[in-house]
Amino acid sequence: MTGRERADRRRALVYIAPTVLALGVxxxxxxxxxxxxxxxxxxxxxxxxxxxxxENYAFLAVDARFxxxxxxxxxxxxxSVALEIALGVAVALAIxxxxxxxxxxxxxxxxxxxxxxxxxxxxxxxxxxPSAGLVNVLLGWPINWLGDPAVALPAVIFADVWRTMPFVAxxxxxxxLSIPADxxxxxxxxxxxxxxxxxxxxxxxxxxILLLAILFRSLDALRAFDIMFVLTGGGPAGTTETLTxxxxxxxxxxxxxxxxxxxxxxxxxxxxxxxxxxxRLLRAGAVTA
Amino acid sequence: MSVALRRARPVLALALVLALCGCxxxxxxxxxxxVFKYARILGNADPLPxxxxxxxxxxxxxxxxxxxxxxxxxxxxQFYIINLEGRSPGFDLMMLDCIWVPEFARAGWLLDLTPxxxxxxxxxxxxxxxxxxxxxxRVWALPWNFNVGLLYYRADLLAKYGLRPPETYEELIxxxxxxxAGERDLRLDGYVWQGKQYEGLVVNVLEALWANGARVLGExxxxxxxxxxxxxALRFLRSLIESGVSPAWTTAADEExxxxxxxDGHAIFLRNWPYAMDLFEGKDSAVRGKVAFAALPxxxxxEPGAGSTGGAxxxxxxxxxxxxxxxxxxxxxxxxxxxxxxxxxAALSPTRQSLYRDPELMRGHPAMPRLQALxxxxxxxxxxxxxxxxxxxxxxxxxxxxxxxxxxxxAVADAGARLRYFLEAIR
Numbered sequence: 001m002t003g004r005e006r007a008d009r010r011r012a013l014v015y016i017a018p019t020v021l022a023l024g025v026x027x028x029x030x031x032x033x034x035x036x037x038x039x040x041x042x043x044x045x046x047x048x049x050x051x052x053x054x055e056n057y058a059f060l061a062v063d064a065r066f067x068x069x070x071x072x073x074x075x076x077x078x079x080s081v082a083l084e085i086a087l088g089v090a091v092a093l094a095i096x097x098x099x100x101x102x103x104x105x106x107x108x109x110x111x112x113x114x115x116x117x118x119x120x121x122x123x124x125x126x127x128x129x130p131s132a133g134l135v136n137v138l139l140g141w142p143i144n145w146l147g148d149p150a151v152a153l154p155a156v157i158f159a160d161v162w163r164t165m166p167f168v169a170x171x172x173x174x175x176x177l178s179i180p181a182d183x184x185x186x187x188x189x190x191x192x193x194x195x196x197x198x199x200x201x202x203x204x205x206x207x208x209i210l211l212l213a214i215l216f217r218s219l220d221a222l223r224a225f226d227i228m229f230v231l232t233g234g235g236p237a238g239t240t241e242t243l244t245x246x247x248x249x250x251x252x253x254x255x256x257x258x259x260x261x262x263x264x265x266x267x268x269x270x271x272x273x274x275x276x277x278x279x280r281l282l283r284a285g286a287v288t289a
Numbered sequence: 290m291s292v293a294l295r296r297a298r299p300v301l302a303l304a305l306v307l308a309l310c311g312c313x314x315x316x317x318x319x320x321x322x323x324v325f326k327y328a329r330i331l332g333n334a335d336p337l338p339x340x341x342x343x344x345x346x347x348x349x350x351x352x353x354x355x356x357x358x359x360x361x362x363x364x365x366x367q368f369y370i371i372n373l374e375g376r377s378p379g380f381d382l383m384m385l386d387c388i389w390v391p392e393f394a395r396a397g398w399l400l401d402l403t404p405x406x407x408x409x410x411x412x413x414x415x416x417x418x419x420x421x422x423x424x425x426x427r428v429w430a431l432p433w434n435f436n437v438g439l440l441y442y443r444a445d446l447l448a449k450y451g452l453r454p455p456e457t458y459e460e461l462i463x464x465x466x467x468x469x470a471g472e473r474d475l476r477l478d479g480y481v482w483q484g485k486q487y488e489g490l491v492v493n494v495l496e497a498l499w500a501n502g503a504r505v506l507g508e509x510x511x512x513x514x515x516x517x518x519x520x521x522a523l524r525f526l527r528s529l530i531e532s533g534v535s536p537a538w539t540t541a542a543d544e545e546x547x548x549x550x551x552x553d554g555h556a557i558f559l560r561n562w563p564y565a566m567d568l569f570e571g572k573d574s575a576v577r578g579k580v581a582f583a584a585l586p587x588x589x590x591x592e593p594g595a596g597s598t599g600g601a602x603x604x605x606x607x608x609x610x611x612x613x614x615x616x617x618x619x620x621x622x623x624x625x626x627x628x629x630x631x632x633x634x635a636a637l638s639p640t641r642q643s644l645y646r647d648p649e650l651m652r653g654h655p656a657m658p659r660l661q662a663l664x665x666x667x668x669x670x671x672x673x674x675x676x677x678x679x680x681x682x683x684x685x686x687x688x689x690x691x692x693x694x695x696x697x698x699x700a701v702a703d704a705g706a707r708l709r710y711f712l713e714a715i716r
Contacts, residue, residue, distance in 0.1 A: 041714045043714065043715060044374060045370065045374065045392070045395070045396035046395065046396070046674070046715045048714055048715055059710060063707075064703070065685065065707070129546070130536075130537075130538035130541065130546075131538075131550065131555070132549075142537075142538070144537045144538045144540065144541060145541070146485075146541040147484070147485065147537070147538050147539070147540030147541025147542070147692065148537070148540065148692070149692050149694050232485075232486070232541075233485070233486055233487045233684075234486060234684075234685065235485060235486020235487070235540075235684070235685065235688045236485070236486055236540050236541070236688045236689075236691070236692045237486070237685060237688045237689035237691075237692050237694050237695065238486070238685035238688065238689065241685065249681050252367045252370070252371075253363065253366065253367070253677055253681050254675075254677050254678040254681060254711075255370060255374075256678075256711070259711075
């Protein structure tokens with residue numbers, strides 16, 4: 001290493017120091033604190049504070065409500081991300097083939113995306129109204145959307161898909177615009193039909209951006225809170241209660257900081273694992289692509 | 290990394306609040322400012338600004354700042370606990386849902402009003418309202434407005450079939466069958482109530498438990514001291530939906546959803562709070578002049594029905610730097626004149642019994658004396674500092690029975706086991 005390189009390296013350290021410091025103060029320190037809290041029984045307003053070891057985690061291991069929340073989180077994440085990706089790609093392709101009104105279509109899409117989740121949830125509360133809701137009026141059949149344990153979670157997933165699908169669509173559309181026209185012309189010359197063009201050219205070229213979209217959307221879906229909190233409050237029978245809703249109830253509604261932190265730590269580990277797995281996939285993709 | 294950041298949000302938020310509050314308490318000279326936290330009152334006219342001005346006029350040099358709380362009860366509770374736990378709340382007088390009083394009192398956030406009260410000062414209020422403002426034999430708040438669960442019924446329909454308001458649920462079911470058979474209206478539901486998974490469901494289930502001689506919390510702190518009767522009451526609520534006496538969407542119904550269905554003329558019976566009466570009597574109401582209310586039914590061979598009581602209290606923050614003025618403001622707002630103004634301007638019922646025979650109020654609300662009788666018979670929800678823990682644990686279990694995915698006995702047993710685990714840490 002030359003002196004110049006060493007100087008560069010020192011300067012680099014100075015440049016990244018603020019970021020490292022900020023992350024340390026805002027992320028690492030609270031993270032460790034939450035981990036420490038999760039090993040305690042701590043309810044400050046009742047002056048309960050004692051070390052409990054893994055008691056909270058042992059309770060979670062046999063806690064039916066926790067496992068149900070875990071399952072709900074998994075179903076919600078898989079269902080909403082799969083639908084968002086499928087619909088997002090379809091919408092992006094549709095807009096791309098459109099000759100006129102592209103801007104209008106994009107603005108309308110972004111309108112849904114720009115809407116706060118709470119507002120979207122309130123909107124869907126009206127759409128799902130058992131007798132006066134637009135959905136049931138159109139169907140002509142009274143479905144108990146938010147009160148039937150079999151359909152409440154799909155109803156919540158649909159509301160989430162409606163709101164966040166545009167994000168995927170816009171990402172994909174941007175990528176479609178950057179695919180050079182000569183690729184398609186070459187395919188046409190080679191006699192590729194519409195279907196072959198889609199599966200052999202368009203979708204593979206969308207691959208990386210889709211992986212990114214899946215990463216973002218999965219991490220968001222794993223931490224989903226507002227849409228079900230407003231729409232169903234976690235009901236009926238706890239079928240729409242995700243892990244973050246469960247953590248919220250423990251932390252903020254009943255101020256059980258120890259127990260609630262244990263739930264949060266589980267969510268944290270879950271999110272980190274998924275993020276790590278995706279990032280590995282992305283890196284592997286970077287080598288081959 | 291933002292992931293980790295979000296995970297740490299609770300602690301961060303608390304830390305931020307603590308940090309901000311540490312430097313927020315400035316020294317003010319001259320005029321005193323009292324901060325009053327309250328939820329905006331719905332109704333044709335909000336009487337509160339005017340009431341705050343009259344207090345200022347009577348106390349020169351005092352300015353009252355009314356600050357609105359978040360919209361939902363959950364958010365209000367969260368706002369209070371974060372700010373009060375942060376030790377420098379920045380408000381003097383607060384509107385409290387009656388179920389929070391024991392919790393806040395035990396946490397040491399409320400000023401003990403007992404030594405400041407005149408003898409007999411609370412005698413004009415409903416005893417059950419005073420009871421819910423009392424914890425450990427000390428008074429922590431002044432009752433401000435009052436709520437009690439009622440059975441609304443379509444007086445026109447009952448009269449048409451020669452029926453009297455039902456005293457038991459068994460009679461109610463029979464009346465629903467007869468009226469629906471006679472009306473042949475497919476859109477006419479029988480009995481609508483609140484079955485969504487939220488606080489309102491707990492209230493509805495409590496009323497069903499009481500009617501069946503069961504409780505959630507015994508006097509000695511035992512959880513579900515009558516488990517068989519509790520399970521039986523839950524099963525009964527489920528059977529209302531299964532038999533079609535209550536519509537399937539009851540499992541998603543909150544106060545407003547059920548109130549609208551009844552208000553549109555699509556139900557014979559409704560369980561709701563007193564606020565609904567004004568709306569049913571409104572100018573363009575479909576059921577204007579056709580609605581009356583009675584006590585909630587009991588069970589055949591059981592106890593008479595009792596509505597759950599609720600309402601808001603006014604408590605003084607223990608960190609207030611002007612506790613005497615804050616208490617004076619609480620007295621002003623709970624005075625007879627103020628409660629009359631609130632009852633006239635907004636659909637909130639007074640906590641002072643004399644107002645239920647007040648000529649001015651009775652002109653607009655002829656059923657006031659009847660409401661008083663039912664309010665007197667009402668029962669409070671369990672008065673305990675752990676009420677929110679109790680309610681948030683019970684909600685999914687009760688809901689699971691109501692929607693029919695869990696046997697009632699198991700729900701009662703599971704809820705009991707969970708509560709015992711959480712409470713053992715506190716008690």
